[in-house]
Amino acid sequence: MPSRHRSTAAPVDQVDLSAQLRARGYRLTPQRQLVLEAVQALEHGTPDEVAARVQERAAGVNISTVYRTLELLEELGLVRHSHLGHGAPIYHASTVPDHVHLVCRQCGSIQEVEPGAVDPLVSKLRHDRGFETDVGHLTVFGRCADCAGES
Amino acid sequence: MPSRHRSTAAPVDQVDLSAQLRARGYRLTPQRQLVLEAVQALEHGTPDEVAARVQERAAGVNISTVYRTLELLEELGLVRHSHLGHGAPIYHASTVPDHVHLVCRQCGSIQEVEPGAVDPLVSKLRHDRGFETDVGHLTVFGRCADCAGES
DNA sequence: GTTGGTGCAAAATGTTTGCACGGGG
DNA sequence: CCCCGTGCAAACATTTTGCACCAAC
Numbered sequence: 001m002p003s004r005h006r007s008t009a010a011p012v013d014q015v016d017l018s019a020q021l022r023a024r025g026y027r028l029t030p031q032r033q034l035v036l037e038a039v040q041a042l043e044h045g046t047p048d049e050v051a052a053r054v055q056e057r058a059a060g061v062n063i064s065t066v067y068r069t070l071e072l073l074e075e076l077g078l079v080r081h082s083h084l085g086h087g088a089p090i091y092h093a094s095t096v097p098d099h100v101h102l103v104c105r106q107c108g109s110i111q112e113v114e115p116g117a118v119d120p121l122v123s124k125l126r127h128d129r130g131f132e133t134d135v136g137h138l139t140v141f142g143r144c145a146d147c148a149g150e151s
Numbered sequence: 152m153p154s155r156h157r158s159t160a161a162p163v164d165q166v167d168l169s170a171q172l173r174a175r176g177y178r179l180t181p182q183r184q185l186v187l188e189a190v191q192a193l194e195h196g197t198p199d200e201v202a203a204r205v206q207e208r209a210a211g212v213n214i215s216t217v218y219r220t221l222e223l224l225e226e227l228g229l230v231r232h233s234h235l236g237h238g239a240p241i242y243h244a245s246t247v248p249d250h251v252h253l254v255c256r257q258c259g260s261i262q263e264v265e266p267g268a269v270d271p272l273v274s275k276l277r278h279d280r281g282f283e284t285d286v287g288h289l290t291v292f293g294r295c296a297d298c299a300g301e302s
Numbered sequence: 303g304t305t306g307g308t309g310c311a312a313a314a315t316g317t318t319t320g321c322a323c324g325g326g327g
Numbered sequence: 328c329c330c331c332g333t334g335c336a337a338a339c340a341t342t343t344t345g346c347a348c349c350a351a352c
Contacts, residue, residue, distance in 0.1 A: 060308090117272060131295055180331095
């Protein structure tokens, strides 16, 4: 898997997306490329935010297409989503495997933490309860250093 | 104390509710008693489920009253809510202080875990990031022992 | 040419709000 | 008697769905 750069441009390149789609009988469309690219560029985005970003480039893309595409990309394993606060689903590219989200209640900032931080918890839950934790969806609420320091 | 029916958790009795309300200039109403009682009895319930339970006893109670009352009770510190999957907010009585929720992706079951299980994580986040974790809202997704064993 | 994908509009959910009436204090 | 709390309906926000047309292959 040719993974290299991970900022602004296209980490999972179009070739890869095309192949992933074809393998399952789906078609490659500009909309799908744009949505994937938007998710990757945003790092964390709600469907609305993804749609907004996509529409910067292609005005006609409908929000329902974004929803359908996000669902498809998730099925393909190219994006994942978690739930941060209220009901807002947050999508992020799965180029970076699993990570835990830290969400600040006060300023709304989102940080990522390496999964290793929760290994003790995961082990304990497995041992005590036989519970297999899905680390990728774990979201921790609280207050970030900046906000905790202020008040 | 007038605890009746099958609620396992010790209810915040009506006298207490009345006092809590009065102290802030709010009034005691049957609806508020019923909503609090429903939250306690359900252990974990969405607004819909709370409303359904309330309406078993008092048919006329409107869903919007349930929303307003849940908000009020949360303000009083008598109930808390977290977000489990999608956008469904789950309310629970705060008679049991803080606890972590384990949600099974497969069967939807909800378990509670004592906060001590996450102490190492909380310490680590505080130390590494200066992040103050809100343990009460922490929700861990994964598969419970039953479901993990089956597949 | 097929068939799947998209845009559009409407429907389905879930939650909030404005308003007038009735009950709690 | 005052005015908070409620029921009701409508407004809202978000996500899903039905359908006809268009584009990918």
